[in-house]
Amino acid sequence: MSEYAIEMLGITKRFPGIIANDNITLQLKKGEIHALLGENGAGKSTLMSVLFGLYQPEEGEIRKDGKKVEIKDPNDANDLGIGMVHQHFKLVECFSVLDNIILGVETTKNGFLQKDGARKKVMELSQKYGLSVDPDAIIEDTTVGMQQRTEILKMLYRDNEILIFDEPTAVLTPQEIQELMQIMKNLAAEGKSILFITHKLGEIMQVADRCTVLRKGKYIGTVDIKDTNPEKLSAMMVGRDVNFVVEKDEANPGEVVLDVKDMVVGSKCHKNNAVNGVSLQVHRGEIVCIAGIDGNGQTEFVYGLSGLEPIKSGTITMNGKDITHMPIRERLTSGMSHIPEDRHKHGLVLDYSLEDNIVLQRYFEPQFTNKFGFLKRKEIRKYANRLIEQYDIRSGQGAVTKARSMSGGNQQKAIIAREIDKNPELLIAVQPTRGLDVGAIEHVHKQLVQARDAGKGVLLISLELDEVMNVSDRILVMYEGEIVGEFDPKKVTVEELGLYMAGSKRKETKSNE
Numbered sequence: 475m476s477e478y479a480i481e482m483l484g485i486t487k488r489f490p491g492i493i494a495n496d497n498i499t500l501q502l503k504k505g506e507i508h509a510l511l512g513e514n515g516a517g518k519s520t521l522m523s524v525l526f527g528l529y530q531p532e533e534g535e536i537r538k539d540g541k542k543v544e545i546k547d548p549n550d551a552n553d554l555g556i557g558m559v560h561q562h563f564k565l566v567e568c569f570s571v572l573d574n575i576i577l578g579v580e581t582t583k584n585g586f587l588q589k590d591g592a593r594k595k596v597m598e599l600s601q602k603y604g605l606s607v608d609p610d611a612i613i614e615d616t617t618v619g620m621q622q623r624t625e626i627l628k629m630l631y632r633d634n635e636i637l638i639f640d641e642p643t644a645v646l647t648p649q650e651i652q653e654l655m656q657i658m659k660n661l662a663a664e665g666k667s668i669l670f671i672t673h674k675l676g677e678i679m680q681v682a683d684r685c686t687v688l689r690k691g692k693y694i695g696t697v698d699i700k701d702t703n704p705e706k707l708s709a710m711m712v713g714r715d716v717n718f719v720v721e722k723d724e725a726n727p728g729e730v731v732l733d734v735k736d737m738v739v740g741s742k743c744h745k746n747n748a749v750n751g752v753s754l755q756v757h758r759g760e761i762v763c764i765a766g767i768d769g770n771g772q773t774e775f776v777y778g779l780s781g782l783e784p785i786k787s788g789t790i791t792m793n794g795k796d797i798t799h800m801p802i803r804e805r806l807t808s809g810m811s812h813i814p815e816d817r818h819k820h821g822l823v824l825d826y827s828l829e830d831n832i833v834l835q836r837y838f839e840p841q842f843t844n845k846f847g848f849l850k851r852k853e854i855r856k857y858a859n860r861l862i863e864q865y866d867i868r869s870g871q872g873a874v875t876k877a878r879s880m881s882g883g884n885q886q887k888a889i890i891a892r893e894i895d896k897n898p899e900l901l902i903a904v905q906p907t908r909g910l911d912v913g914a915i916e917h918v919h920k921q922l923v924q925a926r927d928a929g930k931g932v933l934l935i936s937l938e939l940d941e942v943m944n945v946s947d948r949i950l951v952m953y954e955g956e957i958v959g960e961f962d963p964k965k966v967t968v969e970e971l972g973l974y975m976a977g978s979k980r981k982e983t984k985s986n987e
């Protein structure tokens with residue numbers, strides 16, 4: 475009997491202009507949690523898609539229990555006991571949790587799905603592995619955490635033994651992350667073999683047994699977690715040492731660039747307001763961070779600021795000008811930049827090329843359009859290439875690559891490059907480093923500090939407490955649509971912030987007075 479549940483040997487997968495996987499080897503032992511680590515665009519998702527039957531490799535072979543297997547599509551993968559939780563979930567939003575789990579497995583009798591046995595099995599699995607779900611809840615009404623647990627139950631319901639998790643923690647709150655880590659440990663203890671893609675080194679150190687590192691499509695090595703540390707892992711991944719501490723001088727705040735008074739924004743999900751009378755100011759030369767657990771009104775607050783949602787009441791002033799009812803485009807041309815939370819929905823046109831996405835919203839500027847209204851393609855290419863180089867945006871065919879085919883992290887880098895290079899007066903950055911590797915995070919943090927030092931106002935919305943503590947000059951905590959505390963990052967602890975974020979404490983802030 476082989477000690478490996480799955481072996482991927484010498485896998486090569488090419489896309490136009492790039493070798494996404496270049497002779498890669500990955501061996502997953504039975505019952506282990508194996509992390510897959512690599513920079514944005516290193517080829518992790520491609521390798522997992524090969525294993526799940528979504529792509530066919532040009533070279534290499536896959537072995538299960540030591541025997542060569544063919545995986546032509548996800549059905550083959552499922553038959554071999556391989557399941558995958560994708561970065562973007564594959565659930566039917568208007569179906570219940572239970573229906574999603576049994577979809578495609580259970581058959582009908584007299585035209586009706588036979589659910590009683592299924593419900594029993596789901597509840598047993600749910601209890602056994604600590605995956606709490608409400609089987610009758612409709613997916614669109616559930617939290618992201620429950621949706622993920624539904625995806626995991628889908629795999630277990632199909633008796634999958636090899637479980638692939640593609641960046642599962644990117645969308646979770648810190649508490650949900652801890653729950654997921656425990657669930658993964660329970661699964662491994664029961665003999666499941668787990669492949670776990672993440673950029674978060676702390677998570678790897680916490681749960682993984684071994685880690686395979688890829689760089690630019692190539693296999694770098696596999697290490698035992700007990701023999702390594704975050705510094706060694708990041709050096710293996712990036713090929714250089716990474717500085718985890720953001721270096722910055724004391725902030726030197728100038729005049730007010732953003733002034734929000736009593737903003738109220740309605741909620742799409744419930745009758746209470748999502749944003750309930752928020753007032754805050756951002757000055758030139760400072761980074762103000764809104765910290766909070768996801769779903770406490772941060773998203774709607776930014777929608778109100780950027781004009782994506784109308785606000786019910788309150789005022790927004792930028793550079794002394796009332797922009798409360800200004801159209802979105804005018805806000806953007808008046809000096810506001812926005813790195814949005816949802817990069818697919820609000821950040822990119824996925825079927826446009828990288829260069830067109832980089833000049834999006836700016837086509838009309840004389841540097842990109844001549845006086846007859848024709849685009850200056852050469853200038854656009856030149857400008858895009860400068861940003862691609864400066865922000866290390868990696869893609870198969872450079873400036874002409876379709877945004878859709880770029881890796882998630884590189885899509886994010888493209889948005890960040892575009893929004894920062896617009897040289898805004900106010901930069902609103904919503905979770906700008908989500909899905910980025912440690913090297914790219916270091917770069918983005920430097921850019922935020924540089925924007926601040928150039929006299930811009932920066933409003934950062936982040937769920938990452940390390941980022942909040944490291945980057946910001948002032949922290950505001952948002953809880954249930956209100957600002958419940960204001961802090962100096964040098965004088966507050968993570969534990970104390972956590973109490974405010976969870977709603978156990980609140981203090982009067984200037985905005986509440």
Ligand SMILES: Nc1ncnc2c1ncn2[C@@H]1O[C@H](COP(=O)(O)OP(=O)(O)OP(=O)(O)O)[C@@H](O)[C@H]1O
Pocket residue numbers: 489490492494512513514515516517518519520521868869870879880881882883884909
């Ligand atoms: N369908 C596709 N067509 C063309 N190129 C692709 C396609 N899918 C991936 N690529 C390219 O292959 C390379 C590897 O991408 P992949 O998504 O595997 O990286 P990754 O390591 O998962 O990155 P990230 O951490 O950013 O998610 C990237 O350069 C990407 O642009």
